[in-house]
Amino acid sequence: KIFAHGKLADMAGYSLNLKTLRWQRGCKTKQMEPSFLPKPRMRFAAERYGRHLLVYGGHGEDDVESEALLTLNLVTLQWQTAEVVNEPETFAYSPAATLAGGCITGGVQIAPSGVRPIPKFDIICLTPAIQACEPMHAACAVADEHDDADRVDRPE
Secondary structure, X not given: OOOOOOOOEOOOOEEEEOOOOEEXXXXXXXXXXXXXXXXXXXXXXXEEXXXXXXXXXXXXXXXXHHHOEEEEEOOOOOEEEOOEOOOOOOXXXXXXXXXXXXXXXXXXXXXXXXXXXXXXXXXXXXXXXXXXXXXXXXXXXXXXXXXHHHOOOOOX
């Protein structure tokens, strides 16, 4: 049963200190405790978008369809649900899909009768709030003067 077993990702943000090579869960300060933590899931798609990680789909023990598209701010390690301008053309939700270049392709439908692949090709159009690079929180800011190439500018 390929889609029925496996360990769920807890969806907490982690950062690696490159000097000590130690992982840290979440932000260092208590001021930045996560206000939202997505439900654990497996077989989700992920892609870096500027200073965010876009996460689509997956499945788990709880209903994760209400959290179909998420963003993780890679500076603050804070999650939020992403808002999109457009509606999906086919299959509003598909676990095990692929996310690349802002396009969601493929995936499966899981039903009591079994798992079947689905034809899906949707382009994600994010709202301007996600497209713009959010300012860094001072408590979690890291030295990244050389990271200007990763900034996402809001279209005019």
